[in-house]
Amino acid sequence: MSTTADPGAAARHTGVWLHGVVAEADPATLAGITGIAGTPVRTVAAAGLVAVVSDAPLAEYGEEALRRNLEDLAWLERAARSHHAVVDALSRAGAVVPARLATVYRDDDRAARALVERRDELTSTLARLTGREEWGVKGYVVPGATPRAEEPAGGGGAGAAYLRRRRAQLTGREEGQRVAAEAAATVHTALAGYAVTARRHAPQDRRLSGAATAMVLNGAYLIERDRLAAFSALIGALADRHPEIRLELTGPWPPYSFVAEPGTEPQPVGEAA
Template sequence: MTGGEHLTYVYAVVADSRELRTELSDVHGVSGAPVSLLGDDTTATTLEGPAPSFVISRVTAREFDERTLKTRFEDLEWLEAVARAHHDVVQTIARHGTVLPLRLATLYQDDDRAREALAAGRGVFAERLALLHGRSEWGVKVYVGSAGPPDDRAAADPASTTPVGPGKAYLRRRRAQHTVQETHYRNAQVAAENIEALASRYTTHRVRHPAQRGALAGPEENVLNDAYLVPDDRAQGFRTALTAVAVDLDGVRVEVTGPWAPYSFAMPPQPSDPPREDVAREDGARDDPLPDGPAP
């Protein structure tokens, strides 16, 4: 690596092991660059167990420096490609062991700066890796369906033989539509309460994300968007129990997705001297471009 021409791109923190190094030997990340582990030599003597390491690759400074990123992060096609590459690396690691995902475009001037950050955060990283060991993230969303257009039948009064004018008929249809929609919202509240009660039996931690809006939510209204940290040996029971929550509730759909790398439960480092740490998604938001991710 020629000084100044490349930056160190960090995907995640992992517990270093020979097996993981083997798994990563054929993995490529952002811009097709090979992925490797970067360790802190002082960690092995101060912590018990495998040493936390960064999962890294090198990217060109001309593509990822601060000035360029300001423009690049407005290019959705480029952003999606980087996000997919980042996500694929993290998910590959998650299939083979515990991973602490870091934010999209976590960058350092060089490997030495990255090692300094790893050394500074090694205690926190070790604690989080221990917390996440044997657990995965699962997403749970509740959607409310539309009541649909007003039904002419709703304007009819079976007890009356008096013709109803168009104005009154319209108001009756709107009231009927409103009543149906209110029922859907009440059912969604019941579903949310049932989810909270059931999830407590299977999960260890929960993060509540803002409900998705617009195109991300689709034709339905997203009213609940939670992430749960679930021990792997309870995952099947968790999925089965929560999928059945809304079976008998009209106008409500519950979506359970996972397992995912634990993005919602990670603690990204704060680089002391990076060229820039840009974030494709803000903390607590699941409106990110990560493909098929725990969405939030």
Template sequence: MSSTAEVAPDRRAAVTGVWLHGVVRDVDRVALATVAGMGGVAVRAVSAAGLVAVVSTAPLDEYGEEPLRRNLEDLAWLERAARTHHAVVEALARQGPVVPARLATVHTDDGRVAASLAARRAELSATLARLTGRGEWGVKGYLVPGASVPSVASGAGGGGVGTAYLRRRRAQLTAREEHQQVASAAADAVHVALCEVAVAGRRHAPQDRRLSGVSAPMALNGAYLVDTAALPRFSDLVGSLGTRHPGLRLELTGPWPAYSFVAERPEPAGAGGESR
């Protein structure tokens, strides 16, 4: 998981930094006061160049470059930080389009945040325009055990007990491979069909069972940018594709902030003093 942190020119003078959550066109500042950011403190807004960055004040003894590098190796700390960051981005997404910042983007001060907004005004504005009236939806496809699997040969055919066992075992392995091939082809077909309705689609690597929380293997982990007006059609299509491909159990999730369709996340201005 990547991170970005600026180096303060004078570490002794810098007590707090600024954790960037995301960029929006405008925001309800009263509502922001109810959204908890890093360390449980309410997030706030930094405006520049017709854009608004939503940030948390971040103590540099925890969120500075060196502490961040250590903390990002601490899975418990990382999970807490990711959950807090994502909760802020979700709150912003409920109000309108948002360009999420990558996890652990920390600036030294509000001035650097404003400079970044000004430097990237054109691309950030274009991204926000592209996301307006659209949402990211996920479609996961899980293998259905036993579906579309050829019947396994019995032990008949002579050759003794050992030969019969090997024959059955070979048939089982062949059936499993064919099942996986059928599921892979079905996942490809589902993705292509969904992309015809969505504005854009992207396939991510299938999640490990420990992450998905589902015992069945995942064959499709797709993300789709869908116009709000086209959502009923998209949802109906997911249902019909599930019927058409019984070897896959399709699951529609969302809407999510459009993480999958933001090619470049907001980062600190300037090349010096970044670590990833």
């Protein structure tokens, strides 16, 4: 007995993962970029905007599957890396509004509808990002860069002397953290004054940063592309002025810190109209 294949079956089982929105997409930039499920990236155009997407099997990227997979750290890391690789390639070619991770639509029509509904917001954001890049500056405590607390004198034997030394060490460490935090605030203010706009994120835990000492500054700065050299020189001058913290410039990054809040991003596949 013969059967006739349903031409719409594959489409019903495949969603559309949104990587980012651009004003226009150069085919040369998109060539060879792999999307979220190992499929080539492609575009959906509407309202004078271009959504860069990749096909995502709903068995893994549908609403229920995403709810489960987003709790799997290994899966989440793989998805985040794939998503970021596309957004990073787009950002190096020009302005891009990165999509929130796991923004999936049921089909191209729904992705296009989101572009129409958010046209004014997306167009404004792209204009603000054009010619600019996000750079990060991290600041870490430098042990011993602040004056050591004097060890208090006193008797009481070896046990008491140990406790006094320990108390002095803790006091010195707390003072070092306080001075470093004040320096970080001063540095951020100076860098923010130079940037188009800036955001100060919460410091990363040492297990995540991989640094030997505590992070006291985790700043993001939107910089004009042609002013990067001067921005880097400013960081050097601030580092000389504040030896109590070690400054590290990172980037350029896609402008994750300077796009709309997640709540205004397109809704996941299960909620998309």
